[in-house]
Amino acid sequence: MLGFGTIAKKVFGTANDRKVKAARPLVDKINALEPEFEALSDEGIKQKTEELAKRAMGGESLDDLLPEAFANCREAAKRALGLRAFDTQLKGGIFLHQGNIAEMKTGEGKTLVATFPAYLNALTGKGVHIVTVNDYLARRDAEWMSKVYGALGLTTGVVYPQQPEGEKKAAYACDVTYATNNELGFDYLRDNMKSELSQMFQREHNFAIVDEVDSILIDEARTPLIISGPAQDRSDMYATIDKVIPDVADEHFTLDEKTRQVSFSDEGNDFLEERLTAAGLLPEGQTLYDPESATLVHHVNQALRAHKLFTKDKDYIVRDDEVVLIDEFTGRMMAGRRLSDGLHQAIEAKEGCTIKPENVTLASVTFQNYFRLYDKLGGMTGTAATEAEEFREIYNLGVVEVPTNRPIARIDEDDQVYRTAREKFEGIVAEIKAAHDKGQPILVGTTSIEKSEALAEMLKAEGITYNILNARQHEKEAQIVADAGKLNAVTIATNMAGRGTDIQLGGNVEMRVMQAMEENPDADIEAVRAKIEAEVADEKEKVKAAGGLYVLATERHESRRIDNQLRGRSGRQGDPGRSAFFLSLEDDLMRIFGSDRLDKVLSGLGMKEGEAIVHPWVNKSLERAQAKVEGRNFDIRKQLLKFDDVMNEQRKVIFSQRRDIMMAKDLSEVTKDMRDQVIDDLVHDYMPPKTYADQWDTEGLAESVKEHIGLDLPVVAWAAEEGVDDDDIRERLEEAADKYMAEKAEAFGDETMRNVEKQLLLQTIDAKWREHLLTLEHLRSVVGFRGYAQRDPLNEYKTEGFQLFETMLESLRSDVTKKLAQIRPMSKEEQEQMIAQIRQQQAAAAAAAAGAAAPAAVAEATGTVREGFDENDPNTWGNPGRNDSCPCGSGKKFKHCHGRLA
Known part of the structure; x- marks a missing residue:
């Protein structure tokens, strides 16, 4: 019997159905305009862009311009690339323009979809950013789609690491700029460390379209972007502590795999005290519980984490005496990324690599707070629905599932659960062999480099040829993925599964044409293309007959989204396909989330060696476990964001102050206000209001004035005069200070003095902000303990963070005034x-x-x-x-x- 909810959905449709239906009239308008735009010349298309841009800048709304802009863009893409956008692609573009996430399955042409809203929003002249997950895709998409934007009369730029400054500035000045999330975030931080407006790269944050939005705004949003500088070298301490950790026994620590937390027990603390005292790191008579031991305890905990929570070839690899982190979501190497708080150094000590000095934070921002700077945000991915609540709550982004252009013909099998990992992998090899024998291409998804290489060895023993795609083969990614749909192909991939490159049945025509032209540059490209297209079409039919691409996953991930992503590699554009998950009770997810009960059930069923249980109930139970993990991870990110929001408000104030200072021609009024405030504070401290003259500390005031203002004034004599009060003293001090600074400006020259004031202000703000960030980090690490006193750590952090910010601004005034008083022209x-x-x-x-x-x-x-x-x-x-x-x-x-x- 159907529930009321199901009946209502059948009658009224879901909210998603209604959104998709509402886009239909717009698509009809665009289609009705097609003949008119087909009649335009190439020059006419560019003229149309100029006309639309004038109307947009004249105040006409972009929503009103949408049908004409989309029709113009479709025609330009048809001429430049030979691709005519489907109606579903136009719908995806409409949802992006409206500030939503368009969930579109793999192979639906998301790269082309982005050109429509990007073109429409670039008409305002404020620039559009298209964000990709890696540099390869940023360059590839920019090069490919620049043909479309060029045909429309727009400029295209691409931003990448280590780019020459002039080139990067030009890229940001383009109408459409392609870049990775990391590069955009780091450029934002670098811009706000510059001392001249002309040196800044980014313009205003107008509109961003984030490709693979789930990966960027959720998976990578756990860690903030940090620009850091070196601190003191403590490599000896890391090496000494590291020698102690291998002797730590199981009873010395507790490990919680669910929360990835590890800590020492009381027995562990006693053991450590003994060993660290012997090593000379802990002074005699001092315990780990003493406040003086805080730094040592921190580093010992990091060493324990390095040994017990971080695994070589899963979390990181060692290459050329360097520990390179591996992204847990994509399996890609993260060159240049380092773990903070001494954790990276602890891993380097563990692996015997050269220990690089720790860094101090110069500037930092989370992806959440960076992308919330944009006036409008849109995103594309194949898998967003499971995280719709987080997108709505944190980014105010709706998720719209865009129907596929052709119905999905992929068969999704129920999960197969084995008792042991050995039985599971034997089952996987047998399954691969059976599919391989009939020519069916297979994409095998694994969760770590170690497991992908172990499976590769098993396939080698069976005489099956394969391609392996993990962080070690990162550079060949596009090529390996392009070949994954060929007859008999076996591809083993870690989580990345080649985001951004389609797995096309029979092979990828474009990649093969490029290869052929590289081998023989003089060949006739049209003839080469025709020959390759015929070969691929023939092979595609054979692959279809064999059942299409078979995605075989060797484990479930913590997130359903990553599983759906892998599944989505198969069955593009209505192609046949198949997907299956092979699991065992020894898998991480199964082990952590209640495999004991399942083990008893399976034992009760009398399962034989090598047998698997297959039932929809098992799938449901696993999905519930995954939903729990996703919920917990969302809570962690939400909590992180709440803390970062406190710093974000302060960051906005500091960054906007810096910008105002850089834009100002004359800051003498600002420095005068600071000076007056410092004098005011000094008079208030040494001559408190409502006190008698004999209670004033005029000698102390004279000394402080000399230190802060650089003037030796007869404050004691002034105070002794008849009828003089604190206001008179304040006025005389301000007058003397103003005169002194005016003389200084004359000696330097007015223009030079203004420049000195500007540079001094900027440098002092930067130094103070760096100190403040460090203080906030320390506050953040201890504020959690306030919970034991029934006080909310977040409220405590907000209150104390605000007080620290006020203190920082006060010391900023004092420092600037003191430095300006001290400078003098050199002879x-x-x-x-x-x-x-x-x-x-x-x-x-x-x-x-x-x-x-x-x-x-x-x-x-x-x-x-x-x-x-x-x-x-x-x-x-x-x-x-x-x-x-x-x-x-x-x-x-x-x-x-x-x-x-x-």
């Missing part, structure tokens, strides 16, 4: 003397490094002084790039010398 003799001294030091250092036999190297390292260079006048420095030689002639890079951020 010509002093400048020449200092330059000669720098040259001498550099020459001596270079000679010591290179030996007496290399005078040429010394001359090169010393460099030349820029003509008219003045140490105290940044206007005389020219405009060197961060990596250019410093104009002072030190031979150092500018960023390590006079361009160094304080």
Whole structure:
């Protein structure tokens, strides 16, 4: 019997059905315009863009322009790429423009879909960012789709790591810019560490379309982006602590695999105290419970985590004396990414690699807070519905499932559950052999490099040829995925499963044409293409007859989304296909979530060796376990975000202040207000209101004025005068300070003084913000314990974080005032003397490094002084790039010398 909910859905349709239906009239309008746009010349299409842009900038809404813009874009794509967008692709584009996530299955042409809303929103002249999961896809999509944007008269840019600064700036200035989420986030942080507006790359955050939105906004959103600088070197301590950990016995610690937490027991603490005292790390008589031991306890805990929670070839690989992290969601190497808080150093000590110094945070932002900067956000993926609540709650994004262009013909088998991993893998090899014998291509999904290589060995023993795709073969990814749909192909892949590249039955025509042209550049491309298309079409029919692509997963993931992603590789555009999951009670998910009960049930059923249980109930039970894990992970991310929101409000204030300072021509009023506030505070502290003159500390005030304002004033004599109160003293101090600074401005020259004020303000803000970030990190690590006192850690963090921010702003005023009071112009003799001294030091250092036999190297390292260079006048420095030689002639890079951020 059908439930009321099911009956209502049949009568009224679901909310998703209604959204899809509402887009139909718009699609009909676009289709009705098609003949009119087909009649346009190539130049006419570009002219249409100019006309639409004028109307958009003149105030006409983008929603009104949508049918014409989409029709123009469809025609341009048809001419540039030979691809005419299906109605379902237009619907996907409409939902993206409306600020939703368009859930579209693999092979539905998401790359083309993005061009429609990107074109429409770029008409405002504010720029559009298209975000991809890796640099390869950013470059590939930008190159491929630039043909469409070019035909429409728009410019396309791509941003990638280590890009020359001029090229990167030009890419951000384009109408449509392709980039990875990491590069966008890091450029945002770098921009807000610059000292000139002209050096900033990013424009306003207008509209972003995030490809593989679930991967970027959910999987990768657990860890913030951090720009850091080196701290003191403590490699000896890591190495010494690491020697202790292998001797730690099971009773010395507790491990919770569900929450990935590990901690020492009381017995473990006693054992550690004994061993660390013997190693000289813990002073005699001091215990691990003493406040002085906090840093040591932190590093011992990190070493324990490194040994018990992080596994080689699963969480990281060791390559060229370097620990390289592996993304748990995509299986890709994350070169350059390091774990914070000394954890990476603990893993380096464990693996015997060179231990690199820890870093201190200079700037950080979470992906959640970066992407919430955009006025409008849209996203595309094949799998978003299971996380719809998180997208709505955190990003205010709706999820719309876009129907497939053709019905799905894939067969999804029930899970097969074996008792042991050995039986499971024997079953998998038998299944692969059976499918391989009839020519069916197979994509085998594994959860780690270790497991993919173990399975590969088993297949080798059976004489089955295969391709393996994991972090070690990262560079060949596109090629391996392109071949995965060929007859008899066996592809073993870790989680990544080749996001962004279609697995086409019979092979990928484009990839094969590219290969053929590389081998023989003089060949006729049309003839080559025709020949390859015929071969692929013939092979595709054979693959279809064999059952299409078979996706065989060797384990379930914590997230249903990643399982659905893998499943979705098969059955694109109505192709036949098949998917199955082979599991065992020894798998991580099964082991952690109640496999004991299932083991008893299976034993009761009298299962024989090598037998598997297959039943829809098992699938349901597993999905419930996965939903629990997803819910817990969402709570973790939500909690992380709540804490980061506190810092985010402060970050916005600091970054907007920096921007205002960079835009301002004259900051003398700002520095005067700061100076007056400092004087006000000093008078208030030494001459408190409602006190008598004999209670004033005028000597202390005179000393503080000398320290902060740089003036030796007769404050004691002033205070002794008849009828003088605190307001009179305040006025006299302000007047003397203003006069002193006016004389200084005259000596420097007005323009130079304004520049000095600007640079000083920026450098002091940056230094204070760095200190503040470190203080907040420490506060965050201890505030959790307030829960034991029945106080909400988040509220405590908000209150104390706000107080710390106010304290930081107060010390900022004081520091800027003090520094401005201390600076003075250098005499010509002093400048020449200092330059000669720098040259001498550099020459001596270079000679010591290179030996007496290399005078040429010394001359090169010393460099030349820029003509008219003045140490105290940044206007005389020219405009060197961060990596250019410093104009002072030190031979150092500018960023390590006079361009160094304080």
